[in-house]
Amino acid sequence: MTAATRSDPTPVRQAGGLLRHRDFRLLWTGQTVSSIGSNVTTVALPLVAVAVLDAGTFQVAVLTAAAWLPWLLIGLPAGAWVDRLPRRPVMVACDLFRALLFLSVPLAAALDRLTVWHLLLVALSAGVARVFFETADQVYLPVLLRPEQLPEGNAKLHAAQTASYVVGPGVAGLIAQLIGAVTALLLDAISFLVSAVCLLRIRTVEPRVRRVDQSRSLRRDIAEGLRFVIRDPYLRVLTLFGAASNIGLTGYQAVLVVFLVRELRLEPGLVGGLVGVMSAGGIIGALLATTVARRCGTARALLIAAALTGPPALLIPLAAPGVGLAWPALGGLLIGLGVAIGNVVKGAFRQTYTPHHLLGRVTVSMHLLNYGTIPLAAVLAGAIGARYGVQTAIVVMTAWLAFTPLILLVGPIRRRRDLPAAPAAS
Numbered sequence: 001m002t003a004a005t006r007s008d009p010t011p012v013r014q015a016g017g018l019l020r021h022r023d024f025r026l027l028w029t030g031q032t033v034s035s036i037g038s039n040v041t042t043v044a045l046p047l048v049a050v051a052v053l054d055a056g057t058f059q060v061a062v063l064t065a066a067a068w069l070p071w072l073l074i075g076l077p078a079g080a081w082v083d084r085l086p087r088r089p090v091m092v093a094c095d096l097f098r099a100l101l102f103l104s105v106p107l108a109a110a111l112d113r114l115t116v117w118h119l120l121l122v123a124l125s126a127g128v129a130r131v132f133f134e135t136a137d138q139v140y141l142p143v144l145l146r147p148e149q150l151p152e153g154n155a156k157l158h159a160a161q162t163a164s165y166v167v168g169p170g171v172a173g174l175i176a177q178l179i180g181a182v183t184a185l186l187l188d189a190i191s192f193l194v195s196a197v198c199l200l201r202i203r204t205v206e207p208r209v210r211r212v213d214q215s216r217s218l219r220r221d222i223a224e225g226l227r228f229v230i231r232d233p234y235l236r237v238l239t240l241f242g243a244a245s246n247i248g249l250t251g252y253q254a255v256l257v258v259f260l261v262r263e264l265r266l267e268p269g270l271v272g273g274l275v276g277v278m279s280a281g282g283i284i285g286a287l288l289a290t291t292v293a294r295r296c297g298t299a300r301a302l303l304i305a306a307a308l309t310g311p312p313a314l315l316i317p318l319a320a321p322g323v324g325l326a327w328p329a330l331g332g333l334l335i336g337l338g339v340a341i342g343n344v345v346k347g348a349f350r351q352t353y354t355p356h357h358l359l360g361r362v363t364v365s366m367h368l369l370n371y372g373t374i375p376l377a378a379v380l381a382g383a384i385g386a387r388y389g390v391q392t393a394i395v396v397m398t399a400w401l402a403f404t405p406l407i408l409l410v411g412p413i414r415r416r417r418d419l420p421a422a423p424a425a426s
Contacts, residue, residue, distance in 0.1 A: 018152050023144050023202045030198030031137075032160040034095065037191025039168025039279075040175075041102065043272050044184035045119060046257040047176050048105070051268070053116050057258050057390055061382020063116075064254040065375035066123040070131045071364075072372040078131045079364030080221040083357065086206055087136040087143070088199055094133035095196035098126050102189040109182045131364070138363045142351050144204050151290050151348040158344045159286030173272015181268070225361025228354070232423060235353075235366060237411030238302075238346055241404060242370035245309060247377040248401025249335070252316060252394045254378035259390045264321050274325060278332020285340025293345050297417035301345050306405035308338025313398035317391065331398075349419050 018024045049055035049063055082090060101122050108114040145153045175184040229235045260266045260274065285305075293301040315331030318324065354362045377397070385393035408414065 018145070018149060018156055021144075023204045024153060024156075026198045026202050027141075027144065028156055028160060030095075030195035031157060032164065033198075034191045034195040035161045035164035036168045036171070037102075037188035039164045040172040040184050041188045042168065043172035043257065043275060044176060044181045044188075045123065047172070047181035047261075047268055047271075048114075048185070049116060049119055050258065050261060051176070051181060052109070053114070053119075055116050057255060057385040058382040059116055060258055061254045061378045061385065063119060063123050064250065065378035065382075066120050067127040067130075068250070068371055068374035068378070069124060070127040071367055071370075072375065074128065075131055075364045075368040075372065076222045076226070076361075077218060079135055079225055079361040080218050082132065082135045082139060082364075083221065083360035085136075087140040088202065088206055090136040091133050091140065092196045092199050094129040094136075095192040095199070098129045099189045099192040099196070101126050101129075102185050102192070105185045106182050114182070131367075135360055135364050135367070138347070138351065139356075139360045140206070142356060142359070143206050144202075147352050150351050151293070151344070154347040154351070155286055155290045155344045158289070158340055158347070159283055161282075161286075163283045167276065171272070173269045173275075176272070177267065177269040221361060225358055225365045228358055228362055229365040233412050234419060235350070235362070237408060237413060239366045239369050241306065241407040242346075242366065243373045244407055245306075245401060245404040246370055247373045247380075248313060248397050248399075248404060249339070249377075250374040251377040251381035251397030251400070252313070254381045255385045255390045255393050258385065259319075259394060263390060264319065264325075266321075274329060275332075277329045279336050281333035281336030281338075282340040283336075285337040286344055288337075289341045289344035292341055298345050298349060298419040299413045299416040302342055302413060302419075303405075303408055305338045305340075305342035305345065306408050308334050309342065310338075310402045310405040312338075313401040316398050317395045335401075345419075353420065353422060 019028065045063060046060050049060050055063075105114065105119070105122060108118055141153055141157075142150060171187070172181070172184045175181070175187070229239060256275070257271060260271045261268075266274070285308075289301070292304065296304065312331045312334035315334075316328045318327035318331075320327075350363065350366070351359065381393045381397055384396055413419070
């Protein structure tokens with residue numbers, strides 16, 4: 001594969017860092033805006049289901065599951081396809097498709113045709129587009145940046161994403177309070193259009209994708225990526241940890257809005273505000289991730305992040321009206337801090353450690369298990385909530401999450417200060 005032509009090859013050490021890099025700034029801007037829109041939807045879509053369509057706990061949980069189910073259904077072939085296609089056009093097409101999907105919700109509501117099935121179809125279809133976009137995005141970032149810039153690039157993108165976890169729910173709650181949750185989904189549609197425009201303005205010439213032998217089957221390409229992950233001791237344990245922790249994270253998040261609205265009787269504005277505060281730790285974590293990794297070592301940074309992600313989850317079931325809301329706020333804050341540090345370190349490690357021609361397949365092979373557990377967790381939490389009560393579902397899921405950091409102690413990460421720069425020679 002030939003080297004990419006970068007529009008700004010100058011080392012970036014000035015104030016602002018990579019935000020002075022034109023093409024990275026466009027990528028960062030587009031993803032920041034679309035992340036805010038997506039996190040408006042994270043709260044707005046369940047609010048539409050609960051407040052407008054009077055959906056039950058299980059139906060709301062299935063909405064969450066539908067958004068993540070495509071990772072199980074098409075994740076592996078998507079990775080192989082992305083490794084065969086130019087990445088930027090794939091990302092633009094996904095943005096435009098998602099804009100149309102979310103525009104359909106307020107249109108259907110205006111025509112009095114909106115149903116829970118419509119919301120499920122939108123969530124599922126948007127999830128398909130997300131699989132392709134996120135896989136292509138992981139492969140595209142190393143095209144724009146040099147290897148030594150990837151940790152900062154991942155940190156800035158993750159900081160923006162986690163900031164959207166704070167801004168998006170708050171905006172969704174405010175709009176839902178003032179003019180209705182359906183209208184909030186318009187913001188998501190507009191955000192994807194902004195992202196598409198930013199991507200189209202990037203000047204970096206993406207290297208020509210390596211020609212694929214047409215006799216080589218898609219199944220063989222998929223198997224190559226899976227084998228790399230399964231055989232590698234670092235990627236293998238990171239994948240298992242991600243899958244286990246996502247069960248707990250998604251499980252309690254899938255029923256959190258129902259719990260806050262129906263059990264604690266909170267207004268939509270306060271729901272959005274609380275979810276935003278619970279996510280605020282992610283901003284701090286993303287900003288601190290590279291510093292923690294540099295001072296403590298990348299392997300130790302992952303262990304610190306896991307410790308912050310697990311035990312603090314036990315604070316969330318202590319939620320109660322009034323002062324009692326401080327418990328889930330603190331628990332969510334610490335979880336967000338740990339998740340952000342872990343994701344930044346893991347993302348940069350995977351992008352530099354994995355051979356580039358395998359990166360798309362390795363990314364989705366890890367995501368298959370990482371994200372594939374999410375719809376299962378959402379359905380499980382919804383079923384527990386419907387049968388035993390939503391608070392019981394939150395207790396079960398947060399208790400599971402609290403013990404997941406132990407998984408990282410099984411592999412070689414616990415014995416190292418830093419993660420390796422490349423796989424060991426066979």
